[in-house]
Amino acid sequence: MKKAAAVIMALLLLLAVYPASAMQPAATVARTTLLDLSNAASASSSAAEGWAFDPTGYNGYPQLTLNSYGKANQHSAPIKLPPNCRVLVNGTNYIDNVYMGEEYHVLSGGQDGFLRIEGTGTLNLYANQYNGRCISMPLEGANVHVKFLYITGVTVNCYGLERDMYNASTLHACIYSGHSVEIHNAVINTIYGRYGIMTQGYTPIGGVSEETADVILIDSSTVNIQNYSDNGLWGHANGLRTTFGKIIITGNSNVTINAGSNSIYSYLSTTIDGGTVNILSTPLSTADSAAIVYCSRLVIGSNASRVYFSTTNYPLTKVLYCKEEYMSELGSGLNVEIGSFSSGNYATAPDPDNNNMPALLVTNSSAPVTYHTVRFFGLDGALIAQVSVPHGQAAQAPNVDAVVNNSDGTFVFYDWDADISCVTSDMDVHAEYVLLGDTDLNGQVTTADALLALRQSMTLVELAPKNVRAGDVTMDGVLTTSDALLILRYVMHLIPTLA
DSSP, X not given: OHHHHHHHHHHHHHHHHSOGGGSOOTTOBSOOSOEEOTTOOSOEEETTTTEEEEEEEETTEEEEEEESOSBTTBBBOOEEOOSSEEEEEESEEEEEOTTTOTTOOSEEOOSSSOEEEEXXXXXXXXXXXXXXXXXXXXXXXXXXXXXXXXXXXXXXXEEOOOOOTTTTTTOOEEEEESSEEEEESOEEEEESSSEEEEEOOOOOTTOOOTTTOOEEEEESOEEEEEEOOSSSOOTTOEEEEESSSEEEEESSOEEEEEESSOSEEESSOEEEESEEEEEEEOOOOOSTTOSSEEESOEEEOTTXXXXXXXXXXXXXXXXXXXXXXXXXXXXXXXXXXXXXXXTTEEEOOOOTTSSSEEEEEEEETTSOOXXXXXXXXXXXXXXXXXXXXXXXXXXXXXXXXXXXXXXXXEEEEEEESSOOSSOOSOEEEEEEEEETTOTTOSSSOOHHHHHHHHHHHTTSSOOOHHHHHHHOTTOSSSOOHHHHHHHHHHHTTSSSOOO
């Protein structure tokens, strides 16, 4: 009893003397004021914040370079850019508009020009206010033919605000452009938001045409749109939407969409002529404008590998709604395995009382199947397994030891260090283990880890799941005072091991 009392007293004393500033709460940001470059005429930068701006750095046009702007637990403030700007993305960046008010978009371009987002890094964008878009190119202004949003090479993760009864009609797109959006060799993930990717589209006098219309173009990219929630208020959430334009999916693309109503909405045609498209809609609306795919006509070209539509509790007539009846096209060499696609007119008959019913499956038997090698490595770097995975499909991870003891301590499996849900290239994947008791993940177990576990148990900080996994020595899924006490007892050599 005396030993236990001594441990508790030591832990309380640590908490009393440990400075609060030593562990910043997760909600703080690296930059709390808008980075407004919309009228910047001279070069500026902040190495500490991770950005540099040159008004003539991109062939005479403005260029913003991001080098790990913001951190996972220290998001930076939104950025407002001038027209005709290029954003070069390096490293992993975190940008959040939650501290700026609802009128601020996370990353916004200027009127009367283009916005290019390029590089090899990752953008994590959080639009947490009613009107906040993750990426926004305004519709206003003149010179519509030079206005577009171009994304290539980067990974963009957009986190919108889940709707509730008060803001269901006000939320905007995760990615929005008044005119065209082109995505090349990129990875786009959107979560929540009223629309995943949206363009308004140019509407000249006399109407739009296929030849002159703005476009959402997805070329050799992976796009995953999850704009559905089960809170009962997502009847009009859309995946890809162009109000007055057309949609083209081509190259070796892999597109997955789960939206509340229209997974794809196109005023003009929707063309799928490359890669795979997988769609699930879980709609609440039965309006004429609501369908899994709503467009003037659907074109599935002979270069498409696989097109799959499925539905949950959806009316029979609402799987595909084409305004131009009998004008849809099915390319040569394609096989309709589920549903029907005859004379350009689509029809299907899933049972609306069942969930996840396949409505349309089109495959291409002549399309070559590309396989990728995925290698899995364990804690010690040894090869555990090697699998061959068809392009765009998930890899099956091998079983690994949940707990590994070695001379350095006890290690607990946390996760694999790469996403294997959609494999598009050869990959080396490593098992991530955490040292048990190492709450701050610095590679050693000290009194600081016990204190951090205690602060988490008292809700003074909000730790990331990986930190929680390391500090959870009782392995019950949460950090409590019991974990903190055990870590402290181990550090004080009162117990020989944490396993």
